[in-house]
Amino acid sequence: MxxxxxxxxxxxxxxxxxxxxxxxxxxxxxxxxxxxxxxxxxxxxxxxxxxxxxxxxxxxxxxxxxxxxxxxxxxxxxxxxxLQKTAPLWVRLSGLSLEYWDECIFKWIGNSFGYFVGVDDIIRSKSRLVYARFCVQAIMSMNLPNFITLKSRLGSWT
CATH class of the missing domain: 3.30.70.330 (RRM (RNA recognition motif) domain)
Structure with missing residues (x-):
């Protein structure tokens, strides 16, 4: 089949x-x-x-x-x-500064606890900037992080 x-x-x-x-x-x-x-x-x-x-x-x-x-x-x-080794999961990041709104950064975050799948058209076009959202295939045996910290030359975001 x-x-x-x-x-x-x-x-x-x-x-x-x-x-x-x-x-x-x-x-x-x-x-x-x-x-x-x-x-x-x-x-x-x-x-x-x-x-x-x-x-x-x-x-x-x-x-x-x-x-x-x-x-x-x-x-x-x-x-x-x-069916229980991985599960799709939408990750929502509230208050994320615009300098971090990049699919490469979302991929880096998503790959830290699964496999990055992608963003939807609303996020890709940045037509809604209230929160960032992307999908990952989360590995069910891993503990999901409670928070992440991003650092750049402009400062950091947790």
Missing amino acids: ANTLVGKFFSLRPMVEMVRKWVKDKWKLKGSVSVSAMPGALFLFRFIAEEDVALVLSGCWSYDRNILSLCRWKVGFDPTTD
């Missing part, structure tokens, strides 16, 4: 028809995808194109404010372990 992902929403299990509609609206795919409900609040996503799988895995997705955790399906897939 190449080009197949397994996903689970953390807080609720939406109806499969709603997930199909959401996928069609949110994932701008080149090919098609089939969505199936599975036991244990899991969903199976079967893609035609590998590039669509890569696109979906490169994003942070949420439905009705519930994060979707995704991983590639593999022979012997075990949802109790395979």
Whole structure:
């Protein structure tokens, strides 16, 4: 089952028809995808194109404010372990000085406790400067930092 992902929403299990509609609206795919409900609040996503799988895995997705955790399906897939190694997490940095609003800095911060995924269009365009926000695949076995300190020639931010 190449080009197949397994996903689970953390807080609720939406109806499969709603997930199909959401996928069609949110994932701008080149090919098609089939969505199936599975036991244990899991969903199976079967893609035609590998590039669509890569696109979906490169994003942070949420439905009705519930994060979707995704991983590639593999022979012997075990949802109790395979989906819980990492989880998508939106990091929000309030009061961050504009000199630190840079995707390279967000990547450095995100990679300190997982894998940087990216920023959304609002942050990239700097159209909302109330807080910085980016997505990481957090490694669940790591302790998340309570704070970080950034230092520059202009001073520091914690």
